[in-house]
Amino acid sequence: MTDIIQAVINGVLTGALIAIPAMGLTAIFAVLRYVNFAIGPLATCGAFAAWVLNFRYGWPVLPAMAGSFVTVAAIGLAVEQAALARLRPSGALTVAIASIAVGIILENVLRFSFGNDLRAFDLPLMRDWRFWGLRVGPQQLQTAGIAVAMMAGVFAFLRFTRYGKAMRAVADNPDLARLFRMEPGRIAMATVALGTGLTGVGGALLGLDSAIDPMSGSRLLLPVFAAAVLGGLGSIPGAVAGAILIGIGEELSLLVIPATYRSAIGFLTILLVLSFRPGGLFGERAA
């Protein structure tokens, strides 16, 4: 029983990390209607940006996270403008495939610049807390806390600010938005910045929790995509719920199958959701 509770706790903490890039992926899909598979390597870029700021320049965690957001948002915007936006007339599939290519390029640029070594952040070592036979790392709690704060921030932005509402309006109906003076093109760029920036922070948080290498973000892609699909592509609350469920599913699976098969949870989820409920658990926009 304790095992199961421990797995659920770990799952929620992992899920909170998956949720941040999943929100980014789903936000970009909601407005631009393509799946950005570059988010794996973009998350790695975020991890390295935060690591450089923290390890080389001694920035504390929170400013390093902010730096990671800005850096990856800038990379995301540059990629969108230079490559993906030009391909949009050829359809969402073309853009999605191009995003895979962009991801491969980014990953190799990172490998060239930083090598393949594992790198860790400069963080004070803290002992795990133990209670009732359960174990929680303070570092894990801190990263999960940052993730939850970011989720709350994104929700508040979308729900309470005029710009956030305009983003939802453009996602809902770009033509109608134009009739009410909104500029869908500009709002799409803001969404790319927000979505990729979140992805960067997601990667950085993952790095805080473990160590980073040029592949660490790519390993995140599958659970992140699965979370967004499970929650219904285009739904931000769905992405968060999907991420928590995927996180719990992955951790529970460790109780019965070897860790190497953990990613099977993501695969299986995508397969099942797309076969039986293509709109996701909460999605209104069934594909």
Add this chain to the structure above:
Amino acid sequence: MLEVEGLVAGYASAERILKGVSVHVEPGELVTLVGPNGAGKSTLLKVVSGLVPAREGHVRLGGADVTRQGAAERARAGFAFVMQERNVFGTLTVAENLELAWPGPSRQMAEERARMYGRYPVLAEKRRALARTLSGGQRQILAMAMALMTAPKMLLLDEPTAGLSPKATEELFEVVLGLRDLGLPILMVEQHALEALEVSSRGYVLVSGSNAAEGGGPDLAADPEIRRLFLGG
């Protein structure tokens, strides 16, 4: 107020839907545009509002040529367009829909919106509901109220009574006539062609992308040719 001259326009897959259409609306006029399905009525309003670009011809609002402007710019210039379909943000609440429609400083938004709630109490009742949960009649009222939040100089209406019950249709006609009485120029496409022409100062008949007839509203409504076309007789 509105001058449309020799419009040629269409879509990527069908380049010439409108083949040189001209219409005009004078200050304070209610003008009705009728025609068979697929005649290009909606396309005409989309070109006038800037959603679909014109290949040839001109659109002028209050004397200013807006033909090269996009939809957002034309909205700023004073056009409001209630589309035939998908004319509210379904995933946003009624209150949010009205808020986004408001063009002015946010301080005055709540006041304007409260005025709109006073005018259309059903919107006040449903303010927290998602727009896609509204009934057809409520949705059309919301779409009209959104257009009015922009304090437009020119209102374009595309089949505002489509799919409404007879009672809701009646109510919507009252709303439109009320706006006309306030002096707002209106160009309306309407499926209840004869009823609409009866109350319009002028009307146009559009057939396969060209002007087929025009005249005083009641005159057109009384014309035997037109009656045959629209009464299916």
